[in-house]
Amino acid sequence: MKIIVLLKRTFDTEERITLSNGIIQDSNVEFIINPYDEYAIEEAIQLRDAHGGEVTVVTVGEEEAEKQLRTALAMGADEAVLINVEEDLDDIDQYGTATILAKYLEDKEVDLILAGNVTVDGGTGQIGPRVADLLELNCITTVTKVSIDGENVEVVRDSEGDLETLQTKLPLVLTTQQGLNEPRYPSLPGIMKAKKKPLKEIELDDLDLDGSLRKTNVKNITLPPTKQAGRIFEGEISEQVKELVQTLSTKVNIQQ
Numbered sequence: 001m002k003i004i005v006l007l008k009r010t011f012d013t014e015e016r017i018t019l020s021n022g023i024i025q026d027s028n029v030e031f032i033i034n035p036y037d038e039y040a041i042e043e044a045i046q047l048r049d050a051h052g053g054e055v056t057v058v059t060v061g062e063e064e065a066e067k068q069l070r071t072a073l074a075m076g077a078d079e080a081v082l083i084n085v086e087e088d089l090d091d092i093d094q095y096g097t098a099t100i101l102a103k104y105l106e107d108k109e110v111d112l113i114l115a116g117n118v119t120v121d122g123g124t125g126q127i128g129p130r131v132a133d134l135l136e137l138n139c140i141t142t143v144t145k146v147s148i149d150g151e152n153v154e155v156v157r158d159s160e161g162d163l164e165t166l167q168t169k170l171p172l173v174l175t176t177q178q179g180l181n182e183p184r185y186p187s188l189p190g191i192m193k194a195k196k197k198p199l200k201e202i203e204l205d206d207l208d209l210d211g212s213l214r215k216t217n218v219k220n221i222t223l224p225p226t227k228q229a230g231r232i233f234e235g236e237i238s239e240q241v242k243e244l245v246q247t248l249s250t251k252v253n254i255q256q
């Protein structure tokens with residue numbers, strides 16, 4: 001089974017995001033594998049171990065993304081591909097990223113493509129479905145369980161707090177959700193082996209893409225407003241309730 005995992009390098013979720021002149025400052029922050037992509041990597045490794053085959057992790061990004069690719073290799077992936085767009089990064093959005101990935105994958109004999117449901121930075125959830133559309137493959141999102149028997153696939157997906165069970169066939173694109181598995185930590189032997197596993201780098205020009213790779217433009221980026229301190233009502237309960245009702249009524253009238 002040939003399994004592809006689409007990976008993105010994102011901010012560490014513990015980092016404090018700062019802006020300067022409307023631009024996110026990332027020079028001193030730690031980057032990690034997008035957490036939802038870790039579920040995809042783990043599932044790909046488990047499926048390979050159960051059914052045979054190989055796992056290839058692919059990312060579109062900068063040279064620094066090699067670190068996250070090596071982490072995926074240390075987790076157990078077989079090989080990695082970096083599509084280097086460092087010089088063109090500002091001219092690529094989700095449409096462009098999906099177009100690049102689909103172009104790279106179009107001549108590959110792939111059985112299964114896994115991607116995180118969303119990224120913790122942009123949170124658009126577009127890449128998996130867009131790649132599936134461009135490759136004309138079925139796509140199921142927010143997956144929490146996968147069972148494969150030959151070409152037959154049964155998937156359980158999270159559907160707004162409920163669960164759906166769907167049946168389909170390979171080849172297929174799935175986006176992974178929390179609850180699918182528990183991603184492993186790279187072991188020391190895995191880290192050592194990762195240094196010898198193949199990591200291929202491809203330049204954007206190698207894909208012979210025509211036209212713009214951006215359909216959207218970001219006009220402005222702002223941080224959320226600072227939360228104001230809460231208010232504590234004191235005194236008898238009946239007086240607190242009256243004061244609370246009066247306060248809420250005043251705020252509602254102001255907003256209207």
